[in-house]
Amino acid sequence: AQSVTQLDSHVSVSEGTPVLLRCNYSSSYSPSLFWYVQHPNKGLQLLLKYTSAATLVKGINGFEAEFKKSETSFHLTKPSAHMSDAAEYFCVVRALNFGNEKLTFGTGTRLTIIP
Amino acid sequence: EADIYQTPRYLVIGTGKKITLECSQTMGHDKMYWYQQDPGMELHLIHYSYGVNSTEKGDLSSESTVSRIRTEHFPLTLESARPSHTSQYLCASSGGGRYYQETQYFGPGTRLLVL
Numbered sequence: 001a002q003s004v005t006q007l008d009s010h011v012s013v014s015e016g017t018p019v020l021l022r023c024n025y026s027s028s029y030s031p032s033l034f035w036y037v038q039h040p041n042k043g044l045q046l047l048l049k050y051t052s053a054a055t056l057v058k059g060i061n062g063f064e065a066e067f068k069k070s071e072t073s074f075h076l077t078k079p080s081a082h083m084s085d086a087a088e089y090f091c092v093v094r095a096l097n098f099g100n101e102k103l104t105f106g107t108g109t110r111l112t113i114i115p
Numbered sequence: 116e117a118d119i120y121q122t123p124r125y126l127v128i129g130t131g132k133k134i135t136l137e138c139s140q141t142m143g144h145d146k147m148y149w150y151q152q153d154p155g156m157e158l159h160l161i162h163y164s165y166g167v168n169s170t171e172k173g174d175l176s177s178e179s180t181v182s183r184i185r186t187e188h189f190p191l192t193l194e195s196a197r198p199s200h201t202s203q204y205l206c207a208s209s210g211g212g213r214y215y216q217e218t219q220y221f222g223p224g225t226r227l228l229v230l
Contacts, residue, residue, distance in 0.1 A: 034218070043121075043205065044158075044221035090157065102174065103219060105157040 002027040004093050006106035014114045019063075019078040021109045023091035026072060033074040034092040034103070035065055044090065050074065061085070086113045118142055121206050121222040128196055129230050136191045136225045138206030147189040148207040148219065151175060158205060164189055196229045203227070 007022040025031060035047040048059025055067040061084075065076045074091060091106040119140040128134055140147065145166045150158040150173075160173030164183040178200070179193050189208075193200055203226050207219040 036221075043223040044207075046218055046220070049218060102160055102163070103158075105159075107157045108155070 002029075002031065002093050002104050004091050004104055004106035006089075006091050006109050008109050009107065010110045010112070012112040012114055013081045015083055016080050019076070019081045019085065019111065021076040021089050021091075021111065023074045023076065023106060024072055025074060025091070025093045027093055032094040033065075033067060034094070035059065035063070035074075035076050036090045036092060038088045038090065038108075040087075047076070047089075081111075081113050083113050083115065086111055119206060119208055119220055119222040121204075121225050123225060124223060125226045125228075127228045127230065130195075130197055132196050134193050134196055134227070136204055136206075136227070138189045138191070138222060139187050140189075140208040140220075140222075141187060142208060142210070142220070143186065144208035144210030144220075145186065146209045146217075147183065148209075149173070149179075149181060149189070149191050150205040150207065151177065152203045152205055152224075154203075162191065196227075198229045201227060201229050 003026050005024045033050040036044040037047050038044050047063050048057045050057045050067045058064045063078045065074050067074050088108045088110050090108050092103045094103050122137045147164045149162040151161050152158045159175035161175050161177040162181040164170045170181050179191050181191050183189055203224050205224045206222040209217040209219045
């Protein structure tokens with residue numbers, strides 16, 4: 001079984017300040033972890049993914065995430081927020097057992113950027 | 116940029132009507148998925164397919180049905196729409212690599228409103 005907990009349903013930061021979106025996971029197998037972003041009226045776009053290689057993963061638009069097995073966390077960060085970062089962010093886990101292609105989504109974190 | 120398309124983008128329809136949501140991808144992916152997303156909520160897998168003539172039900176029970184006659188096409192059908200079917204439906208596909216390296220790419224979604 002696998003699950004994802006996004007610890008904050010809503011995060012507000014000022015433009016130019018750091019962003020931290022928190023995600024904890026549980027998985028019976030070695031997980032793959034993803035962050036997706038969803039802008040209003042748009043589909044989901046992959047920001048970054050972890051698949052058992054480097055624990056610090058860099059994604060698009062200046063985002064990065066660090067896989068911490070001891071803390072079962074995969075928090076998303078960005079050094080300086082931009083107005084265009086305002087969106088819904090989903091942390092996603094997939095167990096690494098063969099044939100299991102199913103993703104488990106977190107409930108999402110809505111990021112608001114204050115001008 | 117992922118090449119996965121969904122039509123229609125928005126659909127308002129009366130109770131009892133039969134509807135088909137279209138999903139097509141031009142990436143040659145063997146795996147395709149349908150997710151349901153209620154406003155402000157996480158995504159739930161309702162159907163998936165590992166290839167032509169392969170379809171499985173997902174984690175969330177759904178009255179919809181799917182078919183996979185061609186690799187690139189994965190339509191979802193509701194025989195008799197009801198207001199409880201009002202939601203956003205997202206199609207995704209993956210393939211072309213080792214299973215643990217694959218990424219699901221999402222279409223823009225169809226927002227369905229059943230009156």
